[in-house]
Amino acid sequence: MRWFPRSLFGRTLLVLAVGLVFAELASQVVNFFDRGSGVYRLGAQQTALRIAQSARILNRLAPGERSPIIEEMNGPTFSVVLSAAPVEIGAGFAEHDRYERALVALIKYYLRAEWRTSVQITSLGRSRRPANYEAIDTRPIEQWIARYFYFVLPGTYSIVTQIKLEDGTTAVFYARIPQEPLSRLESLLPRLFLTLAIFMLLGAVAVRAITRSLERLAHAAEQVGADPEGSPLPEDGPREVRSVIHAFNRMRQDLRGYVLERARIFGAISHDLQTPITRLRLRAEMIEDAATRAKFLRDLDEIGAMAGSALEFFKTLGNEPQRYPLDVGALLGSLCEDWSETGHDVTVQGVPRGPYNSHPRALRRCLDNLVENALRYGERARITVADNESALRIAVHDEGPGIPEQDLERVFEPFFRLEQSRNRDSGGTGLGLSIARNIARWHGGDIHLRNNPHGKGLIAELILPRSPTRAIR
Numbered sequence: 001m002r003w004f005p006r007s008l009f010g011r012t013l014l015v016l017a018v019g020l021v022f023a024e025l026a027s028q029v030v031n032f033f034d035r036g037s038g039v040y041r042l043g044a045q046q047t048a049l050r051i052a053q054s055a056r057i058l059n060r061l062a063p064g065e066r067s068p069i070i071e072e073m074n075g076p077t078f079s080v081v082l083s084a085a086p087v088e089i090g091a092g093f094a095e096h097d098r099y100e101r102a103l104v105a106l107i108k109y110y111l112r113a114e115w116r117t118s119v120q121i122t123s124l125g126r127s128r129r130p131a132n133y134e135a136i137d138t139r140p141i142e143q144w145i146a147r148y149f150y151f152v153l154p155g156t157y158s159i160v161t162q163i164k165l166e167d168g169t170t171a172v173f174y175a176r177i178p179q180e181p182l183s184r185l186e187s188l189l190p191r192l193f194l195t196l197a198i199f200m201l202l203g204a205v206a207v208r209a210i211t212r213s214l215e216r217l218a219h220a221a222e223q224v225g226a227d228p229e230g231s232p233l234p235e236d237g238p239r240e241v242r243s244v245i246h247a248f249n250r251m252r253q254d255l256r257g258y259v260l261e262r263a264r265i266f267g268a269i270s271h272d273l274q275t276p277i278t279r280l281r282l283r284a285e286m287i288e289d290a291a292t293r294a295k296f297l298r299d300l301d302e303i304g305a306m307a308g309s310a311l312e313f314f315k316t317l318g319n320e321p322q323r324y325p326l327d328v329g330a331l332l333g334s335l336c337e338d339w340s341e342t343g344h345d346v347t348v349q350g351v352p353r354g355p356y357n358s359h360p361r362a363l364r365r366c367l368d369n370l371v372e373n374a375l376r377y378g379e380r381a382r383i384t385v386a387d388n389e390s391a392l393r394i395a396v397h398d399e400g401p402g403i404p405e406q407d408l409e410r411v412f413e414p415f416f417r418l419e420q421s422r423n424r425d426s427g428g429t430g431l432g433l434s435i436a437r438n439i440a441r442w443h444g445g446d447i448h449l450r451n452n453p454h455g456k457g458l459i460a461e462l463i464l465p466r467s468p469t470r471a472i473r
Contacts, residue, residue, distance in 0.1 A: 009211040016203040017196070024192050036152035036179070043154065043177040048103060051161050051173045052110030054080060059165045079133040079174040086170050089120045089160045093147050096121040096157070107161060116164040121150070124158045124174070133158075133174050155179035213241045217248055277304045325355035326363065328392065332383060335367055344375050350385030356392055356464060358443055366439035367394065369432040370447075370460045374398035378457055388466075391445075395461040402451040402458050411449065412437050433460075440464070 005011045054073055058066050058080070070080045081087075092100075103119045111117070124133075138146070138156045146156035154177040161173040213236060220233050232249040235242045277300055284296040332348045339346040356363075374381035378398025386393040403411060410416055414434045437447045445464040452459055 007211070008214065009207055012207045012211075013200065013204060016207075017200060020196050020199050024195060028192065033149070033152060036149075039178060040151040040154050043179070044103065044106065047159065047175050047177050048106040049110050050078065051163070051175060052107050054173065055111060055115070055163045055165065055171055056113075058082075058171055059167075063167070063169070074130070074132050076132070076134040077176045079130040081130055081172045081174070083170045083172055084168075086118075086162050086164075087160075087172050089162075090122055092120055092122040092157070095147055096150055099150050103159065103161070107163070111163070115166075118162045120160045121157050122160060123156075124160070129158070130174060136176070153179050210238060210241060213245065217241075217245055220248065220252070274304070323357045323359055326358045326360045328352040328356050328363075328385070328394070331360070331364055332367070332385070332394070335364065335371065336383070339371060339375070339381075345380035346371060346375070346383070347381075348383045348385065350387075352385055352392060353387040356466075358464070359439075362439045362442065366436045366447075366462065367396075369436040370396040370462065373432050374400070374458070374460065377401065390466055392464040392466060393461060394464075395459050397452065397457055397459050399455075399457045402456060403449060405451070408449045408451075412447075436460075436462075 005014055057069065061069060066082065070082070073080050100119045100121055104117050107117055107119070108114070136155060138153075142153055142156055146153040150157070156179070157176075159173075159175045159177065161175070163171050163173070165171055216233055232252070233245050235245045235249070281297065281300050281304075284293055284300060287293040287296060329352050336346045336348055371381045371383070374396050375398070378400030380399060382397040384395045384397065386395075412433050414431055433447070433449075440447045440462055443464055445462065448461050448463065450459050450461070451457075
């Protein structure tokens with residue numbers, strides 16, 4: 001369902017809104033029926049009392065004296081007609097029989113006499129009602145309500161009461177019981193909307209307080225792998241949310257400790273390998289056969305290089321406990337100068353907008369690996385800098401053969417080399433890009449590779465977020 005909100009905030013507000021609307025409507029319906037029944041009970045008693053009193057008065061008067069009194073009694077909602085015999089009144093609805101019986105009993109109670117009395121609740125046409133008696137115009141919905149819930153809208157139909165007086169004359173009373181107009185419901189709509197608006201505002205504040213904590217938790221969970229050094233989340237909000245945030249902070253701390261411990265273990269292994277490699281190198285020097293000695297030394301050099309690269313790889317994880325503002329422009333200038341002194345062509349274009357909070361040695365190691373990779377396969381490296389409020393982007397361009405699209409991510413795997421030979425000079429150890437990406441992600445950023453769309457070569461782009469809580473993917 002497209003209209004159904006996707007967020008917890010939207011869904012909770014929708015549930016609150018629907019629940020409040022139904023609750024308000026139910027409350028208004030109950031209020032309407034309760035008030036209608038109260039008005040009906042009072043109106044029925046007053047109408048029955050008026051009919052009984054009028055019948056007793058007419059019964060005491062002589063036939064010639066009744067006309068002036070009847071003229072005074074008659075009005076728009078109450079009218080009396082004297083007849084020598086009972087008047088034929090069309091039968092009403094069966095749903096009104098219980099009201100008719102109750103009115104007959106109530107009228108007889110006020111009459112205090114056993115006069116023949118009948119009550120018919122009916123709709124009077126113009127030809128069937130007295131001239132001075134007014135009927136009200138009703139809508140179909142009001143007529144339906146009055147048929148099945150007569151006590152709510154009793155004025156929709158008229159009460160025709162016939163009482164036989166002691167002289168045999170039948171007094172016919174036409175009356176309407178006061179009712180609660182259905183139009184009064186229209187005045188309840190503004191109150192309904194006002195109540196709904198107040199509750200929705202309070203609900204939005206309460207729900208937002210909960211979802212804000214959950215949003216921070218979700219964002220932190222997304223960044224836990226990209227920024228292990230992120231600060232713990234503030235433990236605020238409801239008790240259940242605080243409990244979840246506390247468990248997440250503890251898990252994040254344990255995960256960081258595990259990663260660092262793993263790095264220290266493997267770093268120690270790589271470091272300890274240096275001692276037996278050195279002993280083997282000394283023993284290889286005593287081999288008399290020059291060709292065999294050269295092969296042993298070449299293999300030991302490769303093993304030593306791999307152990308040293310592995311040591312550097314694991315040393316990059318959390319080696320510097322605190323970050324410092326770093327002049328990236330000066331770092332790049334120093335890097336270019338160092339490579340130029342060794343006879344390589346390395347240039348920089350662009351200037352960072354300001355210092356970047358980083359681990360200086362680790363970031364230099366990251367950039368140095370990217371430049372070294374570009375020089376190995378492309379002979380020259382061109383560095384471009386693009387900096388804005390969201391991220392610092394440093395791209396290293398080379399003029400090499402590029403990388404097949406299916407291998408652009410695989411080259412970041414430790415010890416993976418596109419050059420399948422065992423010659424370090426041609427293929428390296430396969431850890432340079434792994435170390436660089438590891439450092440970038442430790443800063444909350446990343447490295448992306450893409451082939452130059454306008455010519456040959458590869459572009460390695462280092463993206464570092466300016467906001468410490470956001471990782472750039």
